[in-house]
Amino acid sequence: MTITRDQPEIAVRDLTVGYTREPVLRGLSATFPRGRMTAVIGPNGSGKSTLLGVIAGVLRPAAGSVERAADREPAFVAQRSAVSDSLPISVRDAVSMGRWAHRGPWRRLTAQDWAVVEKCLAGLELLPVAARRLGSLSGGQRQRALLAQGLAQESGLLLLDEPGSGLDAEARRLISAALENAKAQGTTVVQVTHDFAEAMRADHCLVLNGGRLIAAGAPGAVLTPRVLEEVWGIRSLS
Numbered sequence: 001m002t003i004t005r006d007q008p009e010i011a012v013r014d015l016t017v018g019y020t021r022e023p024v025l026r027g028l029s030a031t032f033p034r035g036r037m038t039a040v041i042g043p044n045g046s047g048k049s050t051l052l053g054v055i056a057g058v059l060r061p062a063a064g065s066v067e068r069a070a071d072r073e074p075a076f077v078a079q080r081s082a083v084s085d086s087l088p089i090s091v092r093d094a095v096s097m098g099r100w101a102h103r104g105p106w107r108r109l110t111a112q113d114w115a116v117v118e119k120c121l122a123g124l125e126l127l128p129v130a131a132r133r134l135g136s137l138s139g140g141q142r143q144r145a146l147l148a149q150g151l152a153q154e155s156g157l158l159l160l161d162e163p164g165s166g167l168d169a170e171a172r173r174l175i176s177a178a179l180e181n182a183k184a185q186g187t188t189v190v191q192v193t194h195d196f197a198e199a200m201r202a203d204h205c206l207v208l209n210g211g212r213l214i215a216a217g218a219p220g221a222v223l224t225p226r227v228l229e230e231v232w233g234i235r236s237l238s
């Protein structure tokens, strides 16, 4: 079967997910278009990271299904707070771990693997700190290193949990450019964000509130004054 860009990369149906008996996501159905950028936005605690975790396969739904168009491991870039500071590895080695999906941890990486690692380090302007210990980097540098590791997987499906949160404008610009570049190469990108400007730049937008999908579609059609008022209690984005 030929898969075109307009087919969904992921379809979730009637998802119910929880950590305790009380579900966090309730009967949620949504699609994520292939080769496009989808932004998942919503207030704190609305279930965005939970949805991402289910798509990534790190959380199992109590009910419902997750279908992926292609049988490939997604590259999952967690929030930087989810990664230990004390890992005694260099930035370059951390990024090279992204290639393990291709070789396995005990096989030597090839010259081509290292070329991908160097390209990803360069793309996120990490070459000057590549030899430093990952834990010694600033929060923003570490977030870029985690993204470089995700990009190095060349998975075709990139899942990101708030990649730009807490970063300065230049770091956010670098990350946005890296994601646009991945998309231009055909990668499907799904990012959880609180940044309305980032969501408006996406091709597709899902708005979550209280574990339910409130709206889905083109960002301009979804982030309407009614939705902004109902979900965030604000009247406009300006």
Ligand SMILES: Nc1ncnc2c1ncn2[C@@H]1O[C@H](COP(=O)(O)OP(=O)(O)OP(=O)(O)O)[C@@H](O)[C@H]1O
Pocket (backbone or CB within 6 Å): 019, 020, 024, 042, 043, 044, 045, 046, 047, 048, 049, 050, 051
């Ligand atoms: N590991 C966990 N154990 C128990 N409850 C959890 C766990 N992780 C999240 N939750 C709960 O699930 C709900 C949704 O959390 P989730 O992190 O998915 O929301 P979010 O929209 O990503 O929030 P934020 O914008 O604050 O990151 C919250 O009520 C949260 O307390």
